[in-house]
Amino acid sequence: MIEFAHIHKRYGAATAIADLSLMVKRGELLALVGPNGAGKTTLIRVLLGLVRPTAGTVCIDGHDVQRDGVAARLLLGYLPQRAVLYGNLTVHENLAFVAQLRGVSPVRIAEVLALVRLAPVAERPARTLSGGMLQRLGLAQALLASPPVLVLDEPTVSLDPQSTLEFKELLRALHAAGTTVLLSSHILGDVQEVADRVAILDHGRLVALDSVAALAQQCALPERLRIQVGEPSDHAVELARRAGAATAELHGETLEVAVPRERKLAVLQALMAAGVVIRDFSSAPPTLEAIFLQLLDQPVKG
Ligand code: ATP
Numbered sequence: 001m002i003e004f005a006h007i008h009k010r011y012g013a014a015t016a017i018a019d020l021s022l023m024v025k026r027g028e029l030l031a032l033v034g035p036n037g038a039g040k041t042t043l044i045r046v047l048l049g050l051v052r053p054t055a056g057t058v059c060i061d062g063h064d065v066q067r068d069g070v071a072a073r074l075l076l077g078y079l080p081q082r083a084v085l086y087g088n089l090t091v092h093e094n095l096a097f098v099a100q101l102r103g104v105s106p107v108r109i110a111e112v113l114a115l116v117r118l119a120p121v122a123e124r125p126a127r128t129l130s131g132g133m134l135q136r137l138g139l140a141q142a143l144l145a146s147p148p149v150l151v152l153d154e155p156t157v158s159l160d161p162q163s164t165l166e167f168k169e170l171l172r173a174l175h176a177a178g179t180t181v182l183l184s185s186h187i188l189g190d191v192q193e194v195a196d197r198v199a200i201l202d203h204g205r206l207v208a209l210d211s212v213a214a215l216a217q218q219c220a221l222p223e224r225l226r227i228q229v230g231e232p233s234d235h236a237v238e239l240a241r242r243a244g245a246a247t248a249e250l251h252g253e254t255l256e257v258a259v260p261r262e263r264k265l266a267v268l269q270a271l272m273a274a275g276v277v278i279r280d281f282s283s284a285p286p287t288l289e290a291i292f293l294q295l296l297d298q299p300v301k302g
Pocket of ligand 1: 036040042
């Protein structure tokens, strides 16, 4: 759906993006992550046609953004970090303004208001909305023309936990309805929850591109197992280590173990076979944060 091919972007002597090729599949939710200055914003600006690449092309559904910009941009809905809104206009008027600019039927406004759950506040001036509502109004603007592709730049960065949760739900619903989403974010926990695949950028290069589960496997990162034991003892720690745990530590009655996925059951079995009482346990996959830190620790190739 979106194809970046051999994108280079230099600002004077500085390279912002170096030979980056990346395909966003139709209907997928792909997240761009990377440290400050990695090139995420530049890549999004290239996609939006706001920055001309020094070399390379980007096509949206076959339309080259540079040569066929109008057709390409018609396929995009864009939500910047801070949506451009008019505080004195009502929610409805803000949407009516954009609808008129983009030639969208006014009927669509009610649909979009319902979608982002802002219908009850449609007549309130935008300046009276909470941060979460403003972000949803920005999303409503981006959705007015029913674009098949949504581009979101740090969409949850200024939201509180409740608004973040609501925004993620909305994103999941749009994704489930078939919208292709390209999202840039520093909030790796959110990315891990919503993204089909993650593109990790560093120094303008693509360091990794895959699902979080596949990246975790490539990095051979252990899972985190938390076991509540009846009688905490050094013996339980030793048993876990011998059964394959990379690390095992007691915190009160909880035995915290980092263990390769395939040795998880062996640890539990070893404890039970030795008579250790297990009151409860939970396991969590490696976090995207751990993957990110491990991958960025490696020297950049090429
Ligand atoms: P952040 O997470 O901090 O937003 P980013 O991954 O979005 O970072 P970019 O903003 O794309 O990174 O920046 C990539 C590189 O390009 C950085 O070294 C930045 O200083 C440089 N850069 C970006 N825009 C310009 C510009 N207009 N002029 C000169 N250099 C720029």
